[in-house]
Amino acid sequence: MRNNYGSSNFLSDAFENIRLNKLLSTATVFIFVACFIVTTSFSMLILNINRLVDEIANNNEIVLFLDDDSEETLDNINEIIASNSFIDRNNCQYITADEGLKNLIEALGPEYSQLYDEFKNDNPIRASYEIKLNDISYTDDIALLFRNIDGVGEVRTQQIRIDEFINIKNVISLLSLWLIIILIIVSIFIISNTIKMTIYARKTEINIMKFVGATDAFIRIPYIIEGIILGLIASVVAFFAQWLIYETLILNGLSKLAVFTPYDFAYFAPAMIILYVIAAVLFGVFGSLLPMRKYLNV
Amino acid sequence: MIEFCNVEKQYSTGVLALYDINLKIKDGEFVFIVGASGAGKSTLIKLLMCEEHPTSGKIVIDGIDLSQLRHKDIPIYRRQLGIVFQDFRLLPNKTVFENVAFAMRVTGKSNKEIRQKVPKLLNMVDLAHRAKNYPNQLSGGEMQRVALARALANNPKVIIADEPTGNIDPSLSHEIMSLLAGISKRGNITVIVVTHEKELVDKFNKRVVYISDGTVAADHEGGYSDAQ
Numbered sequence: 001m002r003n004n005y006g007s008s009n010f011l012s013d014a015f016e017n018i019r020l021n022k023l024l025s026t027a028t029v030f031i032f033v034a035c036f037i038v039t040t041s042f043s044m045l046i047l048n049i050n051r052l053v054d055e056i057a058n059n060n061e062i063v064l065f066l067d068d069d070s071e072e073t074l075d076n077i078n079e080i081i082a083s084n085s086f087i088d089r090n091n092c093q094y095i096t097a098d099e100g101l102k103n104l105i106e107a108l109g110p111e112y113s114q115l116y117d118e119f120k121n122d123n124p125i126r127a128s129y130e131i132k133l134n135d136i137s138y139t140d141d142i143a144l145l146f147r148n149i150d151g152v153g154e155v156r157t158q159q160i161r162i163d164e165f166i167n168i169k170n171v172i173s174l175l176s177l178w179l180i181i182i183l184i185i186v187s188i189f190i191i192s193n194t195i196k197m198t199i200y201a202r203k204t205e206i207n208i209m210k211f212v213g214a215t216d217a218f219i220r221i222p223y224i225i226e227g228i229i230l231g232l233i234a235s236v237v238a239f240f241a242q243w244l245i246y247e248t249l250i251l252n253g254l255s256k257l258a259v260f261t262p263y264d265f266a267y268f269a270p271a272m273i274i275l276y277v278i279a280a281v282l283f284g285v286f287g288s289l290l291p292m293r294k295y296l297n298v
Numbered sequence: 299m300i301e302f303c304n305v306e307k308q309y310s311t312g313v314l315a316l317y318d319i320n321l322k323i324k325d326g327e328f329v330f331i332v333g334a335s336g337a338g339k340s341t342l343i344k345l346l347m348c349e350e351h352p353t354s355g356k357i358v359i360d361g362i363d364l365s366q367l368r369h370k371d372i373p374i375y376r377r378q379l380g381i382v383f384q385d386f387r388l389l390p391n392k393t394v395f396e397n398v399a400f401a402m403r404v405t406g407k408s409n410k411e412i413r414q415k416v417p418k419l420l421n422m423v424d425l426a427h428r429a430k431n432y433p434n435q436l437s438g439g440e441m442q443r444v445a446l447a448r449a450l451a452n453n454p455k456v457i458i459a460d461e462p463t464g465n466i467d468p469s470l471s472h473e474i475m476s477l478l479a480g481i482s483k484r485g486n487i488t489v490i491v492v493t494h495e496k497e498l499v500d501k502f503n504k505r506v507v508y509i510s511d512g513t514v515a516a517d518h519e520g521g522y523s524d525a526q
Contacts (some may be wrong), residue, residue, distance in 0.1 A: 020391045213377035276352040
C-alpha cells in the first residue's frame with residue numbers, strides 16, 4: 001500500500017475497534033469459547049472412552065488351568081508358545097500350584113497367612129499358565145489349541161466375546177468421529193454468523209471508508225487483526241476453562257468407571273494449544289474476509 | 299473536466315434509469331442537478347462515484363475513462379472526489395476531529411500532516427471549537443459542515459453533494475450552500491449539488507441541469523423554474 005500507515009496503527013485500530021464494540025466483541029469471545037469447549041470436552045470424553053475400551057479389549061490374557069502338571073503337559077504347552085507367532089512368548093508365565101496358593105493367600109491379607117500351612121499338603125489350587133497374546137482377535141483359535149492338550153483342564157478367556165467387543169469399539173470410534181466433525185461444522189457456522197453480525201453492525205463504517213477512497217486491503221487488515229485478537233483471547237479463556245472442566249467434571253465422572261486410568265490434562269494440552277491457535281487465526285482471517293466481500297463491493 | 303458521452307444505465311431489474319446523457323462540466327464549475335424523485339439524479343451520482351457502471355456510453359474525468367478503471371483503481375480515483383451525503387455519514391463513535399482525520403488516515407497521510415491539516419479544515423467550516431465533540435452533540439447543520447470538512451480533507455478536484463441540505467434546518471441550508479459555492483470559487487473545485495430545494499437553486503443563480511425521466515431535459519444558467 002502506498003501508505004504511511006504502519007502496522008502499529010493497524011494494531012491500535014484493531015484494539016480501539018474491540019473497545020468501541022465491547023458488547024459484540026465480548027459476545028464473539030463467548031461464542032468462540034463455548035464452541036471450543038463443547039467440541040474439546042466431547043473429544044476428550046471420546047478419547048478417554050476409547051482408552052477404556054482399549055484397556056478392556058487389550059486384556060489379552062488366556063489362563064490355562066492344569067489338571068496334570070507333568071513335564072509332558074508343560075512341554076506340549078511350551079511347544080505351542082514357541083511356535084505360535086500370535087503369542088507374546090516373553091510374557092507368558094507358569095505358576096505352580098504352590099505359587100498359586102501363596103498368591104491367593106497373599107491377596108487375602110496377612111491375617112490369613114496361617115492358611116498356607118493348613119493347605120500346602122492338600123492344595124486345592126491347580127497349577128496355571130498365563131498366556132499373553134499379541135493379537136486378541138485370534139483368542140478363540142489359540143484357546144482351542146491349548147484345550148486339545150491332555151492335562152489342560154480348563155482354558156479361561158475373557159468373559160466378553162472379543163469379536164463383538166472389537167466391533168463395538170469400531171462403532172464407537174466411527175460415531176464419535178462423525179459427532180466431532182458435526183460439532184466442528186456447527187461451531188464454524190455459529191462463529192462465522194457471529195462475525196457476520198459484527199461486520200453488519202459496522203457496514204456504515206466500511207461504506208464511509210470506501211467513499212473516502214480506502215483500498216480493500218486497508219479496510220480488511222484491522223478486521224483481520226481484530227478477528228485474530230478475539231480468537232486468541234477466546235483460545236486462552238477456553239484453554240483454562242477446559243482445564244477446570246476436565247479436572248472437575250470429566251475426571252470425576254470417569255473415575256467412577258471402575259479400574260481405569262483416564263488421560264491427564266497434560267496429555268491433551270499441547271495439541272489443544274496448537275489447534276486453538278490455528279482455529280483462532282483461521283477464524284480471524286476467513287471469518288472476517290468472507291462476510292465483508294458484500295460490503296466492499298461498492 | 300467531466301464529460302458524459304451518450305451515457306445509458308439500465309439496471310439488472312430492467313429499469314432504464316438514464317439514457318442519452320451528454321454533459322460537460324468544466325473545472326471549477328458549480329452545477330445544480332435537479333429533478334423529481336426517481337428521475338435518475340442518484341444514478342447519475344452513482345455513476346460518477348463508480349458505484350455503478352454505465353450500460354453504454356462513457357464518462358471521462360480529467361482524461362480518465364471511468365469504464366476502464368480496474369476494481370483496485372477505484373479507491374485511488376475516489377480520493378479525487380469529496381462526497382457529501384444527505385445523512386452526513388459521520389462515524390458516531392469518533393470525535394469531529396477524528397471523523398475528518400479518518401479520511402486522511404484512510405489515504406495514508408502521516409499523523410503530522412493530519413495534525414496540521416484537520417484544524418485548518420475545521421476552521422474553514424467554523425467548527426474548530428467543536429473538534430472534541432461527538433456527532434450526536436452537534437446540530438444537523440454542524441454535522442453537515444463536518445462532512446464537508448471531511449470531503450475536503452484529501453484536496454479533491456470534485457465535490458459531489460447528494461441532497462446536502464435535505465436533513466437540516468431550512469434556515470441553515472443557505473449557509474451550507476454558501477460554503478459549497480465559496481469552496482468552488484476559491485479552490486477552483488468542481489462542485490456538483492443534487493437538490494430539491496427550488497428556492498435555494500433560484501437564489502444562487504448557477505448552472506442548473508434538469509433531469510426528467512432519465513434524461514437531461516434542460517441545462518442552463520439561472521434558477522430552478524427556468525430549467526423547468
